[in-house]
Amino acid sequence: MKIYYEDSMPYAAEFFADLGEAVVFSHKTIDAETIKDADVLLVRSTTKVNQELLHLATNLKFVGTATAGTDHVDIKYLASRGIPFFSAGGCNAVAVAEYVLSTLFVMADKLDWQVADKTIGIIGAGHVGTALSKHLSALGINYKLCDPPLQDNGDSRTFVSMQEIMQCDVITLHVPWVKDGVYKTENMFDKAQLAQLSDGQVLINACRGEVLNNQAALELFKEGHRFQLVLDVWENEPDINLELMPFTALATAHIAGHTIEGKARGTEMLYLDLCQQLNIQPNKELTDYLPIAAPSDIALESTEPFWQGIRNIVLDVYNIADDDRQFKAQVDGGEQFRYIRKHYPIRREFSAIKVNAGNFVNSKAIYDLGFL
Numbered sequence: 518m519k520i521y522y523e524d525s526m527p528y529a530a531e532f533f534a535d536l537g538e539a540v541v542f543s544h545k546t547i548d549a550e551t552i553k554d555a556d557v558l559l560v561r562s563t564t565k566v567n568q569e570l571l572h573l574a575t576n577l578k579f580v581g582t583a584t585a586g587t588d589h590v591d592i593k594y595l596a597s598r599g600i601p602f603f604s605a606g607g608c609n610a611v612a613v614a615e616y617v618l619s620t621l622f623v624m625a626d627k628l629d630w631q632v633a634d635k636t637i638g639i640i641g642a643g644h645v646g647t648a649l650s651k652h653l654s655a656l657g658i659n660y661k662l663c664d665p666p667l668q669d670n671g672d673s674r675t676f677v678s679m680q681e682i683m684q685c686d687v688i689t690l691h692v693p694w695v696k697d698g699v700y701k702t703e704n705m706f707d708k709a710q711l712a713q714l715s716d717g718q719v720l721i722n723a724c725r726g727e728v729l730n731n732q733a734a735l736e737l738f739k740e741g742h743r744f745q746l747v748l749d750v751w752e753n754e755p756d757i758n759l760e761l762m763p764f765t766a767l768a769t770a771h772i773a774g775h776t777i778e779g780k781a782r783g784t785e786m787l788y789l790d791l792c793q794q795l796n797i798q799p800n801k802e803l804t805d806y807l808p809i810a811a812p813s814d815i816a817l818e819s820t821e822p823f824w825q826g827i828r829n830i831v832l833d834v835y836n837i838a839d840d841d842r843q844f845k846a847q848v849d850g851g852e853q854f855r856y857i858r859k860h861y862p863i864r865r866e867f868s869a870i871k872v873n874a875g876n877f878v879n880s881k882a883i884y885d886l887g888f889l
């Protein structure tokens with residue numbers, strides 16, 4: 518069995534070696550000819566999976582993406598050929614939640630406000646939105662959820678309307694890129710929607726670039742609007758609108774989900790799916806491969822005020838301001854955008870970090886955030 522996997526999938530060689538002949542490819546060079554003998558195709562979001570790529574692959578019986586988003590895959594085409602498709606929903610939800618938490622503390626420093634005083638509006642309450650809401654609950658930070666598909670489907674949580682979300686101090690987007698239909702998300706933040714944001718209000722996009730009209734944001738900034746825009750994802754990646762960059766409060770290269778755990782979990786999820794499809798008992802797991810985190814210990818002083826301690830510990834593990842600085846200094850076009858993503862340094866999740874909370878005022882919150 519020939520298993521083709523994208524080179525950005527951590528531990529794919531280890532997970533898939535025993536299941537067949539595992540062959541690595543780069544999204545930059547993959548084409549129909551390269552994978553024409555594939556039985557299994559495993560990708561991340563950088564490989565477009567469609568008829569053009571797959572029309573010669575007549576043996577194909579499994580396609581998987583080790584990502585939450587599936588907009589790079591023509592799922593209808595796969596269904597028309599009866600090829601089972603798998604994705605890794607939830608693999609990086611915690612990574613994105615931690616990215617947003619870091620953003621909140623960095624924005625609080627920048628704008629001189631307290632995270633504790635703010636209400637966070639979460640649009641999209643799936644894996645990421647839920648992981649974020651749990652982190653906010655752990656810290657007692659107010660939040661509101663907006664997710665009409667889940668609400669219409671009877672999800673028992675409390676949801677608010679888009680109008681109510683627009684009143685939140687911080688709004689963070691965690692929806693899939695949906696191009697049409699009742700729950701369309703493409704261009705959800707168009708010029709009219711963006712224009713409703715007040716100066717100082719924070720808008721974070723860490724889902725898909727096409728949900729927020731980048732050109733419209735640029736025009737509004739040029740017209741004098743001063744909402745605080747935090748972008749991890751961009752329209753038309755990797756050829757992003759560089760003119761928008763100086764107007765962003767924080768900008769990163771689509772790396773919100775790029776913890777080692779988040780990426781590797783995606784690989785593991787596809788391994789488990791493939792084992793199930795092949796009716797094989799899985800005999801490997803992520804913990805066989807994950808490196809020991811460094812630093813592995815953080816100590817909290819018992820005298821440290823609660824919010825100061827939480828801020829410091831969150832930013833010790835991941836400080837988005839560092840990524841923002843490097844990204845803005847380095848990116849000059851599509852090739853560089855790709856390069857930065859590909860060479861993104863290993864980031865760890867809170868769950869890999871041991872904390873000695875000692876007599877810190879509310880150590881439960883630390884462990885509820887996932888720290889060991």
Ligand SMILES: NC(=O)c1ccc[n+]([C@@H]2O[C@H](COP(=O)([O-])OP(=O)(O)OC[C@H]3O[C@@H](n4cnc5c(N)ncnc54)[C@H](O)[C@@H]3O)[C@@H](O)[C@H]2O)c1
Nearest residue numbers: 585586641643644645664666691692693700723724773774
């Ligand atoms: N930046 C990154 O690195 C990164 C990482 C993970 C996921 N993502 C993106 O974020 C998206 C969300 O990830 P997830 O794992 O939570 O997916 P998910 O499918 O678990 O959740 C998405 C939620 O959005 C809701 N939704 C759909 N249409 C909506 C609408 N019109 N209004 C409000 N809510 C709507 C859905 O009902 C669902 O609950 C992914 O599709 C992916 O594109 C980006």
Ligand SMILES: O=C(O)[C@H](O)[C@H](O)COP(=O)(O)O
Nearest residue numbers: 561562563584585586774775
């Ligand atoms: O959808 C996802 O899971 C994320 O956007 C993911 O981080 C994309 O990462 P990539 O596959 O482009 O490395």
